[in-house]
Each structure stands twice: as C-alpha cells, then as structure tokens.
Amino acid sequence: MEITEEGTSRYARTKNFRIHYHEAGEGHPVVLLHGSGPGATGWNNFRDNIGPLARDHRVIAVDMPGWGRSDTQTDETGRDHIATLVEFLDELGIERAALVGNSMGGVTSISTAIRHPERVSHLVTMGAPCPGPNLFSPGGGLSEGMTVLLEAYRDPSPEGMRRLVQVMCFDQALATExxxxxxxxxxxxRPEHLQGFLGSFGHPSSSITAFFELGSRIAEIGAPTLxxxxxxxxxxxFENSLRLLGLVPDSRLVLLNRCGHWAQLEHAREFNSIVAGFIRDH
Known part of the structure; x- marks a missing residue:
C-alpha cells in the first residue's frame, strides 16, 4: 500500500492540545519526533523513513505542539513536550515505544527516557544535544545553524528558509526549491507557531530549557540507545553524541561523514536500515 501524507494523517486529543500525527504499519510502536526548525512537521522531517520503517513496525510521526497541524504552545497550555508525549502515548494506548528524535525531538526522547523510563523501549537520537561542556568544539554562544534557524523564524520567506535548509544539509543538492x-x-x-517558539526560546517552562538541567541524570538511561x-x-x-555515548551504559554511536543535521534525509536508506536493525536486535 502506498504511504501518502494525507492517507496517514490522524488527530489525537491530550489534556491541553489537539495533536496531529501520521501513522502507518503494525508491530512494535516507533515514534518519530521532529526538530525545532520553522515549518518542521512529522511528515517533512521523516517522509523518507515512515514507509520503510512501517514494514515491520507501527510508525507514528508526530507534529509536536507548536508545529505543523497541531495546536500552538502558550503560557496557558504550557511547553512541556515530555508530559504531552506521555499523554499522547496514553491516548493511543501505547505502553512502551521506541523513540526516534531529531534535534529537539532528541531532547524530548532523552528527557522521556530519564523521567519516564517505563515508557521507552529504545532510544534513538539524531543530531541531538547532550547536557555538559563541549571540549573539542566551539562554545560560547549559538551555533551557526541555530543562528540561521532563529533568523528563519523571524523571516520564513522562501529566501530565509533556503538559508536554513542549506545550513542543515551537507549535500546542497538536497536543498531543493x-x-x-x-x-x-x-x-x-501558522504565524502563531512562529511567535510561540520565539516566545518560548529560553523560557523557564520550556522542556528544552529543563533538559539542560538533566546532565547529572544522563547515565540513568537504561533503554538501549543509538x-x-x-x-x-x-x-x-557531534561531540554531543560522543558525550551521550560516554554516559549511557547500553549505547552505541554511528557517526556519518558528509552528513549534516538531517541524517534521516541525507542518508535515508542507511538510516532506515540501521534503525530497523537496532530495534529488531535489542
């Protein structure tokens, strides 16, 4: 059966949000969590992964609150993606799932594996930060990519988005029109999403802000981690993933040369094979 964007589109209701997601396949649940870039959705971050992973798994690609077709985050709803993810899993009747998170989605996945270990069967991160000091890479402020990402939130025009896509990819052929x-x-x-993110960047109630207080607890992660x-x-x-590897007892690292921030798109076939094998064998 062909996997299409509209054919897999679903909605669920949590305590504070109407959540949009894509679902395909049967088997052990695999939840795909996108990054924080403007215009990010479960579909456009994982369009090349949903179908292949759904051959053996129940694959769910979520638009987190503040992105895609899901509700916006506000001071009233809160900005805790971890609590929202657990409520979302409850709504879908999922007790334990493999969490696969890119960047901000990796933050949510790592945080959930620490705060709700009973809900996470496998932890997979791509381009995710890890709390702690960087020793081998530049520090002292926002990275080049994060600087461009924030600029794209203020200027989501095609030109502003082109700069964002170009900084995300190593292979510039992927930065298509x-x-x-x-x-x-x-x-x-969804301009309200853009303003919601800019208002929550660095906000004390944000789950991203809270993530960087979990440095001393990374070693508590018991789920098999990739x-x-x-x-x-x-x-x-990539030093962030080296740190994750050094702290999590049951972990392994795949470091891809000629690859930027979107490993799941730039190296989709290899990514799909590695992730499917990891979930199958652990």
Missing amino acids: ELTETRSRAASE AIHGRDDRVVH
Missing part, C-alpha cells in the same frame, strides 16, 4: 517552498509555506501558514550524528552538523556538534 521544493523543500524550501514546502518549509516556507508550512511556517507562514546515537546517529553527522560529522558535518553545523547546528549541533
């Missing part, structure tokens, strides 16, 4: 326009359109259609990182990631340096 179609991807640029898709991300720009998705961002511009970190995937691009050697050429200009958003989150």
Whole structure:
C-alpha cells in the first residue's frame, strides 16, 4: 500500500492540545519526533523513513505542539513536550515505544527516557544535544545553524528558509526549491507557531530549557540507545553524541561523514536500515 501524507494523517486529543500525527504499519510502536526548525512537521522531517520503517513496525510521526497541524504552545497550555508525549502515548494506548528524535525531538526522547523510563523501549537520537561542556568544539554562544534557524523564524520567506535548509544539509543538492517552498509555506501558514517558539526560546517552562538541567541524570538511561550524528552538523556538534555515548551504559554511536543535521534525509536508506536493525536486535 502506498504511504501518502494525507492517507496517514490522524488527530489525537491530550489534556491541553489537539495533536496531529501520521501513522502507518503494525508491530512494535516507533515514534518519530521532529526538530525545532520553522515549518518542521512529522511528515517533512521523516517522509523518507515512515514507509520503510512501517514494514515491520507501527510508525507514528508526530507534529509536536507548536508545529505543523497541531495546536500552538502558550503560557496557558504550557511547553512541556515530555508530559504531552506521555499523554499522547496514553491516548493511543501505547505502553512502551521506541523513540526516534531529531534535534529537539532528541531532547524530548532523552528527557522521556530519564523521567519516564517505563515508557521507552529504545532510544534513538539524531543530531541531538547532550547536557555538559563541549571540549573539542566551539562554545560560547549559538551555533551557526541555530543562528540561521532563529533568523528563519523571524523571516520564513522562501529566501530565509533556503538559508536554513542549506545550513542543515551537507549535500546542497538536497536543498531543493521544493523543500524550501514546502518549509516556507508550512511556517507562514501558522504565524502563531512562529511567535510561540520565539516566545518560548529560553523560557523557564520550556522542556528544552529543563533538559539542560538533566546532565547529572544522563547515565540513568537504561533503554538501549543509538546515537546517529553527522560529522558535518553545523547546528549541533557531534561531540554531543560522543558525550551521550560516554554516559549511557547500553549505547552505541554511528557517526556519518558528509552528513549534516538531517541524517534521516541525507542518508535515508542507511538510516532506515540501521534503525530497523537496532530495534529488531535489542
């Protein structure tokens, strides 16, 4: 059966949000969590992964609150993606799932594995930060990629989005006009999402802010863990995944050369094979 964007589209209701997601396949649940870029959605972050992973698993790609077709985050609803994810799993009747998170999605996945270990069967991160000091990579402020990401939130035009897509990819052939326009359109259609993110960046109630207070608890992660990182990631340096590898007892790292922040798109076939094998064998 062909996997399409509209054919897999679903909605669920949590305590504070109407959540949009895509679902395909049967078997052990695999939840795909996108990054924080403007215009990011479960579909456009994982369009090349949903079908292949759904051959053996129940695959769910979520639009987290503040992105895609899901509700916006506000001071009234709160900005705790971990609590929302657990409520979302409850709504879908999922007790334990493999969490696969890119960047911000990796933050949510790691945090959930610490705070709700009974809900996480496997932990997979791609281009995710890990609390702690970087010793081998530049520090002292936002990375090049995060600087461009924030600029794209303020200017979601095709030109602003083109700069974002270009900094995310090592292979500039992937920075297509179609991807640029898709991300720009998705961002511009929901200006309340853009303002919600800018208002929550660094906000004390944000689950991203809370994540960086979990440094002393990373070693508590008991789920089998796979970190995937691009050697050429200009958003989150691969040293973060080295730190995760050094702290989590049952962990392994795949470091991909000629790869930027979107390993799941730039190296989709290899990514799908590695993730499917990891979940199957652990």
